[in-house]
Amino acid sequence: MAAPVQTSLLLAPALVTLTQALQPVVFGINAFANVLLRLLKVETRDHVAVVFTDDQLARLVEDSTKAGLIEPSGSEWLRDALELGGRPVxxxxxxxxxxxxxxxxxxxxxxxxxxxxxxxxxxxxxxxxxxxxxxxxxxxxxxxxxxxxxxxxxxxxxxxxxxxxxxxxxxxxxxxxxxxxxxxxxxxxxxxxxxxxxxxxxxxxxxxxxxxxxx
Known part of the structure; x- marks a missing residue:
């Protein structure tokens, strides 16, 4: 089950620094890949749908906390949000x-x-x-x-x-x-x-x- 809010909260603090550091490299690789795909007459897509399960998100929180990317208090907050997401409206x-x-x-x-x-x-x-x-x-x-x-x-x-x-x-x-x-x-x-x-x-x-x- 996709949880857009939790996904955003988890990925933003954990990956924003890495994304900024690698942005020039990613841009170059993406440009090269697009040129190659055009030569091969393969249609390119600008967006890729990514769906995370609750278990995968929980693992992301755990791994990010161990790596020091998320503070313990923030980790507990995110885990609570994941658990509450299953409550009936x-x-x-x-x-x-x-x-x-x-x-x-x-x-x-x-x-x-x-x-x-x-x-x-x-x-x-x-x-x-x-x-x-x-x-x-x-x-x-x-x-x-x-x-x-x-x-x-x-x-x-x-x-x-x-x-x-x-x-x-x-x-x-x-x-x-x-x-x-x-x-x-x-x-x-x-x-x-x-x-x-x-x-x-x-x-x-x-x-x-x-x-x-x-x-």
Missing amino acids: GEIPAPVEQMVTVDCFVTPDQLEREAVATGYSRLPVTGPAGSVLGYLHIKDTIGLAGRDEPFPHGTLRPITRVQVDTPLDDALTAMRAAETHRAVVVGNTGAVFGFVTMEDVLDELLGPEPAPEAA
Whole structure:
């Protein structure tokens, strides 16, 4: 299972110095390889997908700590983040009652007022029995003539949904892929349990960053 946040945290402190030192060499080798591949009529790729398992990341932390690239306090922090990444998102959702929503008959004027009052640019839209149908963005009000009429059919945007048993790191990946900071947590029947924000998940995964150890 890929864990983008943990991967970044692990690789950055451990390899940044080495990367900077070897950058000229790597650039030269890469340029030579690209020329050779073109001569052989082989298509080059600018990006290579790399996926690490949790066990591999844990080993990276251990090896980096032994090599002195990561301080013991930072090592413990990263190991905790890896372990917490497997926790289900259903353990941390905020109640539905705390979610700022609008009903399915909201008008552009009403949406604008609600956005100004709450500071949210994206507002979930609820239907009968509290079901979450999708969301509206404040920019959806631009150019609409009927300011006091419900939004036209098809305006509603799909909202990110995650199952209650989704691991925290996978929930974070889903929100990042959808380019949203909030997701609705649902059960197997589609019932809404609550919602989570990207900040909630990051707080659970990372917690407070450890202070540097005194010399």
